[in-house]
Every structure is written in structure tokens, then in C-alpha cells.
Amino acid sequence: MHERRMRDGAKEALVYDASLYKHSWSDDTDNRMLFPVIPDSPRNTLSSLLSHTAHLQALQAARQLLLQQPGSGLKSPKNNDKQRPLQVPVSVAMMSPQVITPQQMQQILQQQVLSPQQLQALLQQQQAVMLQQQHLQEFYKKQQEQLHLQLLQQQHPGKQAKEQQQQQQQQLAAQQLVFQQQLLQMQQLQQQQHLLNMQRQGLLSLPPGPGQPTLPGQTLPPAGLSPVELQQLWKDVTGNHTMEDNGLKHSGLDLSTTNNSSTTSTNNPKASPPITHHGISNGQSPVLNHQRESSLHEETGAAQSLYGHGVCKWPGCESVCDDFGQFLKHLNSEHALDDRSTAQCRVQMQVVQQLEIQLSKERERLQAMMAHLHMRPSEPKPSPKPLNLVSSVTMSKNLPSVSPPNLPQTPTTPSAPVTPLSQMPQVPSVLSPANVPSMGAMRRRHPDKYSMPLSSEIAPNYEFYKNADVRPPFTYATLIRQAILEAGDMQLTLNEIYSWFTRTFAYFRRNAATWKNAVRHNLSLHKCFVRVENVKGAVWTVDEMEYQKRRSQKITGSPTLVKNLPSSLGYGAALNASLQAALAETSLPLLGNPGLMNSASCMMGASPPGLMCGSPTGLLQGSMHEDLNGTLDHLDTNGHSSPGYSPHTQLPPIHVKEEPLNMDDDDCPMSLITTANHSPELDEDRELEEGNLSEDLE
DNA sequence: GGAGCCCTAAACAGTG
DNA sequence: ACACTGTTTAGGGCTC
Numbered sequence: 001m002h003e004r005r006m007r008d009g010a011k012e013a014l015v016y017d018a019s020l021y022k023h024s025w026s027d028d029t030d031n032r033m034l035f036p037v038i039p040d041s042p043r044n045t046l047s048s049l050l051s052h053t054a055h056l057q058a059l060q061a062a063r064q065l066l067l068q069q070p071g072s073g074l075k076s077p078k079n080n081d082k083q084r085p086l087q088v089p090v091s092v093a094m095m096s097p098q099v100i101t102p103q104q105m106q107q108i109l110q111q112q113v114l115s116p117q118q119l120q121a122l123l124q125q126q127q128a129v130m131l132q133q134q135h136l137q138e139f140y141k142k143q144q145e146q147l148h149l150q151l152l153q154q155q156h157p158g159k160q161a162k163e164q165q166q167q168q169q170q171q172l173a174a175q176q177l178v179f180q181q182q183l184l185q186m187q188q189l190q191q192q193q194h195l196l197n198m199q200r201q202g203l204l205s206l207p208p209g210p211g212q213p214t215l216p217g218q219t220l221p222p223a224g225l226s227p228v229e230l231q232q233l234w235k236d237v238t239g240n241h242t243m244e245d246n247g248l249k250h251s252g253l254d255l256s257t258t259n260n261s262s263t264t265s266t267n268n269p270k271a272s273p274p275i276t277h278h279g280i281s282n283g284q285s286p287v288l289n290h291q292r293e294s295s296l297h298e299e300t301g302a303a304q305s306l307y308g309h310g311v312c313k314w315p316g317c318e319s320v321c322d323d324f325g326q327f328l329k330h331l332n333s334e335h336a337l338d339d340r341s342t343a344q345c346r347v348q349m350q351v352v353q354q355l356e357i358q359l360s361k362e363r364e365r366l367q368a369m370m371a372h373l374h375m376r377p378s379e380p381k382p383s384p385k386p387l388n389l390v391s392s393v394t395m396s397k398n399l400p401s402v403s404p405p406n407l408p409q410t411p412t413t414p415s416a417p418v419t420p421l422s423q424m425p426q427v428p429s430v431l432s433p434a435n436v437p438s439m440g441a442m443r444r445r446h447p448d449k450y451s452m453p454l455s456s457e458i459a460p461n462y463e464f465y466k467n468a469d470v471r472p473p474f475t476y477a478t479l480i481r482q483a484i485l486e487a488g489d490m491q492l493t494l495n496e497i498y499s500w501f502t503r504t505f506a507y508f509r510r511n512a513a514t515w516k517n518a519v520r521h522n523l524s525l526h527k528c529f530v531r532v533e534n535v536k537g538a539v540w541t542v543d544e545m546e547y548q549k550r551r552s553q554k555i556t557g558s559p560t561l562v563k564n565l566p567s568s569l570g571y572g573a574a575l576n577a578s579l580q581a582a583l584a585e586t587s588l589p590l591l592g593n594p595g596l597m598n599s600a601s602c603m604m605g606a607s608p609p610g611l612m613c614g615s616p617t618g619l620l621q622g623s624m625h626e627d628l629n630g631t632l633d634h635l636d637t638n639g640h641s642s643p644g645y646s647p648h649t650q651l652p653p654i655h656v657k658e659e660p661l662n663m664d665d666d667d668c669p670m671s672l673i674t675t676a677n678h679s680p681e682l683d684e685d686r687e688l689e690e691g692n693l694s695e696d697l698e
Numbered sequence: 699g700g701a702g703c704c705c706t707a708a709a710c711a712g713t714g
Numbered sequence: 715a716c717a718c719t720g721t722t723t724a725g726g727g728c729t730c
Contacts, residue, residue, distance in 0.1 A: 475704065494719065518705065524721050531720080538719080705727085713719080 303328060306335075315344050462504075471507045476515075476522040477550075479505075480529060484542045491532065491539040494520065526550065 306312065307327045312319040314335050321327035335341045465472050472479065483500035484492050492500065498516060501508040508515050523529045528546035532539050 477704090514706065517707070520720060521706085521722085522704095523719095700730105702730085703728085706725085708722100708724085710722080711720085714717090 303331065306331060314341075315348065465505045465507070466503075467506055469506045469510075472505050476518050477526050477528070477547075480519060480522055480540070481542045481547055484529075484540060491534075491541045493537060493539050494523070497523075497540065 304324075306314055307321065307324060310320055310322065312321055312327060312330055312334075314331070317334065319330055319334065321330050464470070474482075479501065480497055483497050483504075484490060486500070487496070497519060498512075501515065501519070502512075523531070523540055526546075528543045528550055530541045530543050532541055
């Protein structure tokens with residue numbers, strides 16, 4: 001329950017490296033998906049039958065190819081998984097989107113290309129596709145019947161009738177085009193969602209910018225465009241002919257390929273607009289509500305996604321098109337809205353769904369792995385990563401609800417985002433009573449020399465400590481100070497401190513006698529806590545100078561920090577000492593946060609105290625700012641202390657305490673003056689500043 | 699092994 | 715007398 005405990009917590013906290021997940025993901029053979037072949041609709045045409053025959057031939061050829069490659073990874077599952085792709089059979093399947101018969105599947109299985117699970121998934125996909133195709137057929141039948149009826153009803157002689165008939169046909173074609181586009185949208189949307197899901201899981205890092213790789217689903221056609229406009233747009237497209245592979249077969253063939261396509265740079269980033277993350281926030285694509293002005297580019301992109309390297313990327317097509325215009329013609333003619341095209345779209349949707357299922361499975365696996373690993377906290381921890389399992393946003397939102405009504409701004413909020421997981425004492429999600437050390441067992445110390453401020457530690461875990469019966473890894477002094485600082489007027493009665501403890505930490509809802517005694521003991525023992533007689537009674541405040549002095553003294557590894565202690569120097573030096581102490585304490589945890597590394601390294605360097613590299617906002621983030629502002633705000637332009645942390649209601653009698661520290665008492669009166677004069681305006685400024693910081697960090 | 703820090707426990711005094 | 719508050723001392727665990 002002290003700062004060492006906090007380090008203990010860091011020691012015990014299980015850090016999950018996202019790279020591990022990524023690694024396991026990319027190495028997992030199960031991730032490799034078999035592209036589901038497309039069954040023909042019951043309304044098979046002669047061409048479909050021919051195509052089916054071709055498909056069988058292709059399968060046979062693929063099988064022979066497999067048999068002729070005894071050394072290939074395809075036949076040897078013991079080989080490296082990375083060298084065991086399924087591209088060959090899947091590609092063969094893609095050659096002709098037909099049904100794979102059970103016999104063929106058995107053949108593939110015998111060749112150890114597919115696992116039984118994959119086969120089962122494939123069969124399920126086929127069944128689903130069949131059902132969907134039946135629905136599609138019904139839809140088309142109804143559509144055609146409706147059109148036919150309309151034509152019959154509107155049979156008028158003469159030119160007018162013909163024109164109307166033509167109009168009707170155009171309307172139908174337009175409707176079909178819309179339907180086709182919607183199918184594509186659904187397909188692309190699902191792929192995009194899949195990408196986002198992966199990204200959420202930390203599997204993919206998708207740096208924004210022109211170099212960002214894309215998948216076909218990333219360019220979404222608008223739904224609000226009329227068919228005529230769509231066609232016109234397609235005609236107007238002149239653009240880029242070197243596009244990203246449509247990814248259809250890739251994503252369907254091999255999940256790792258999909259992954260790679262998202263993590264490596266694309267050949268033509270220009271033709272692949274970056275993912276827009278705003279669309280899937282609520283699980284529904286904004287495409288459906290898209291404005292027309294933004295539709296041109298996206299519509300073009302949709303077509304572009306099906307065209308790459310002079311080849312039509314429609315599944316199973318691969319027709320050579322010299323230019324994009326020819327490709328568009330080919331697309332409209334060969335891949336118009338018919339049974340086959342819609343079925344292929346459906347299949348692609350199935351592919352995406354299957355990938356999503358796979359993702360969910362992998363996610364579950366990750367959860368299990370995390371839970372399992374956390375059951376053994378004694379194991380060496382991976383390197384710290386700024387991966388917070390407790391949402392800082394949630395924490396920030398939760399703070400006001402649990403804070404007293406007179407605390408409009410809690411100082412913990414701005415520091416939340418800088419908390420590395422390595423400093424987290426426990427992982428809330430897998431907390432169990434067995435992992436919660438007893439009161440006495442918590443006193444193991446972490447080898448770290450420095451501790452980090454409470455606020456930045458507790459803020460991200462606010463909800464956790466509030467609900468979990470886990471002893472917070474902070475000293476009583478730190479907690480008391482935090483409680484007082486969170487108070488609007490920087491003062492609390494003993495009872496209010498008690499309340500803060502019980503309110504903030506579930507752990508302190510029991511063994512009241514013990515920890516309350518400890519609180520009283522700490523309040524009396526430490527000079528940084530100043531008792532102030534108030535009208536209502538005695539309240540406790542924090543002498544920030546003393547607090548920083550204490551912390552500075554604990555820093556034994558940095559003589560430059562200790563030598564500037566206020567006891568030996570003036571107020572300016574006191575500020576410097578506080579600054580340096582706070583810097584030393586706060587910058588260390590920042591090292592775990594790559595985003596703050598620059599600031600941390602800069603502050604850890606030889607820069608003079610108070611001189612910050614970069615903008616102050618960027619440096620005095622979060623806890624550091626909070627730790628420092630207590631000192632900064634107390635100093636006026638002359639370097640003297642100005643009111644900041646002492647009660648401002650009454651001029652109280654102050655009890656001077658002699659803390660068992662070998663400190664020069666010369667500065668004690670100063671600190672008392674500091675605490676005796678308090679300006680609420682400064683508090684407000686401080687809170688405002690912290691609020692701004694909090695907003696900046698969000 | 700000693701120093702220092704922290705926690706826990708307890709004794710004691712003052713106050714309402 | 716009791717509860718609460720505040721101070722002080724003592725002892726033990728832990729880390730450096």
C-alpha cells in the first residue's frame with residue numbers, strides 16, 4: 001500500500017504484448033481460410049454446367065499438381081506453417097466458382113490440405129450460399145413478374161407505349177444495378193468491419209496516410225446514388241489503372257494474406273484511399289447515409305477494387321482488360337446482376353463472415369491465453385506495453401460519478417492516458433481472490449527506484465479499485481494526499497479521508513480499524529500533512545513542498561535531484577527540486593509509453609529544471625502536470641510560495657510536525673506559510689488547466 | 699548487516 | 715464511559 005507496492009503491482013501486473021498475438025495470429029495455420037467455392041444456382045444454365053465441368057477439371061488438375069509436389073508444404077503438415085499455404089487448392093477453387101463435391105473435399109482432405117474443421121466450415125458455407133441463392137431467385141422472380149405485369153397493364157399502342165416499356169426496362173436494369181451495388185457494399189462493408197475488428201484487437205496497425213494499404217472493402221460505394229448516376233460515374237471514371245488487388249481471393253484464401261495486405265505497404269497507395277474509421281463506430285456503415293458529393297470517389301474505388309494489373313479481379317474471372325474503360329464494360333457485361341454474380345457476392349460475404357468467425361475464435365483464444373497466463377503471475381512478464389486493459393475513457397467518465405459533488409474536476413483524469421500497463425497492479429479482467437494479496441503480503445517492494453504518481457496510476461484503474469477487493473499499490477501517504485488533492489478546497493477532515501478511502505477502494509471497506517489507524521498514523525507522522533483548525537473542526541491539507549521533499553529524498557539514484565533540495569537552497573531551487581523530483585518520478589513510467597518517450601527522454605536529460613522541450617501541454621501531461629502544478633501554482637513571480645494547498649476559509653492554528661526525516665527545518669515555516677494562505681482562484685485555474693489537459697489527451 | 703521505508707499494532711491523551 | 719481524533723512508540727517485513 002505504498003509506492004513500492006505500486007511497483008509491486010507493476011511487477012505482478014500481466015502485460016500482454018500485442019506482438020505476441022500478432023505473432024500467433026500470423027503463424028496460426030488455422031487462420032488460413034479456404035475460399036468457399038460458389039455453388040451454382042438451381043437455375044443452372046448450360047454455361048454453368050460447362051463451367052462446372054471446367055471446375056472439376058481444374059480441381060483434378062490441382063490434385064495432380066499436389067501429388068506431383070511431394071516436397072511441397074501442402075503435403076506435409078509438419079512443415080512450417082508459413083510454408084503450408086492453401087493457395088493452390090483455393091486458387092483452383094476460385095478458377096470456377098462451383099460446388100465442391102464431398103468426394104472432392106475428401107480428396108483434398110486426404111491430401112492433408114484441409115483440416116476437418118475447414119471442410120465442415122466449407123460445407124456450412126455452401127449450404128448457406130444455397131439458401132441465400134434460393135432467396136435471391138425468389139427475389140428476381142418477383143421482380144420480373146412485377147415488371148411483366150406492369151408491362152402488360154401498360155400496353156398502349158404507339159410510340160408512347162414503347163417508350164414506357166423502354167423506361168421500365170431501364171428502371172429494372174437500374175434496380176438491378178442498385179442491388180448489385182448494395183451487394184458489393186455489404187461485402188465491402190463486412191471486409192472493412194473485419195479489418196476494424198482486427199485493428200481493435202491490435203492485430204493490425206493501420207497507420208493513416210497515403211501509404212496505408214487497403215483492401216477492396218475500403219472504398220465503399222454510396223448507397224444513395226441512383227443507378228443512372230452510378231452508371232454515369234462508372235463511365236466517367238478515367239483514373240487509376242494500377243490498383244490494389246481486389247483481395248477477394250486473397251482474403252478468401254488466406255487470412256494471413258489479408259493480414260499482410262493490411263500491414264505492408266501497397267503497390268499503389270494512391271489508388272487505395274485510407275480506411276475511414278468513422279464509419280463503423282456503431283456497427284453500421286455510414287455509407288448508407290452517405291452524401292452524394294463524396295460518392296464519386298468511392299464509387300470509382302469500388303470498381304477499381306475489382307480491377308488490378310490489367311486483370312478483372314472478379315472472383316474466378318481474371319479476364320484481361322487493357323484499360324479501365326474496357327474493364328468497366330467487361331464488368332457491366334460479364335458481371336452484371338445475374339445469379340452467378342450475386343452468388344459470388346454472397347460467397348464473398350460468406351468469406352468475410354467466416355473470417356469474422358475466425359477472428360472471434362482467435363479472440364476467444366487470446367482471452368483464454370490471457371486468463372491462463374494471469375493465473376501464474378510469478379512468471380516473467382513481457383516487456384511493458386502501453387496497452388491498457390481498462391479504458392481510460394471509461395475511467396474518466398466514471399470519475400465524476402464517484403467523486404463528491406463539490407469536485408467538478410478530479411486531478412486524476414488528465415493523467416489517465418499516460419499510465420502504462422506495467423504500472424498496473426492487477427489486471428482487472430482476471431482478478432481472483434487468490435491473486436489478491438493479504439494486507440501483510442502486499443509489502444513486497446518493487447526494485448524500481450521511483451514510483452509514479454498515484455493519480456496516473458489509479459486513474460485508469462479507478463473502476464477496478466473501486467469494485468475489486470484489491471489493495472491499491474500505494475502508500476497511505478500517497479493515498480491521503482490524493483484524497484486531499486481531489487477535494488475541491490484541498491482539505492479534508494479525517495472522516496472525509498476515510499470516506500474517500502472506502503469510496504475509492506473496495507479494499508478499504510473492510511478492516512477499518514487497521515487502515516484507519518494507519519491513516520491517522522500517517523497523517524500525524526508525515527510533515528507533508530498539515531492539520532488545520534477550521535470552523536467546523538480540524539481538516540487536513542497537503543504541504544506539497546514537503547511532499548515533494550519526501551519524494552525527492554527517496555530518489556537516491558539521482559544526486560542532481562537531491563542536491564537541489566529546498567532545504568539547502570532558496571525557493572527557486574525548491575521549485576527546481578520539486579520539478580526534478582517530479583520529473584524523475586513521472587518520466588520513468590513514461591518510458592513505457594512510446595508516445596511520450598520524447599517528452600520523457602527530454603525531461604530526463606540535462607535540460608534545466610523547468611525548461612521543457614516542446615510545448616508545455618505536451619510535456620506536462622497527466623500525472624506529471626498534476627504533480628508539478630501543485631508546486632508551480634504555489635509560487636508567485638518572486639519565487640515565493642503563494643497560496644495553493646492550504647485551507648482558505650479560516651486562518652487556522654497549525655501544528656508543526658517533526659517528521660522523522662533529517663531535513664533542515666529552515667524551510668518548514670515556508671511550507672507552513674504555503675499551506676496557510678490559500679487562493680481558491682489558483683485552484684480553479686489548476687482545475688481548468690487540468691481539464692484542458694484532459695481534453696487534450698482524449 | 700545496516701539503513702531506510704512502510705505497515706501494523708498499540709498505547710496514550712485530548713475532546714465532545 | 716464511550717467514540718473519535720491525534721500523537722507517539724515499537725516491531726516486523728522488505729529493499730537497497
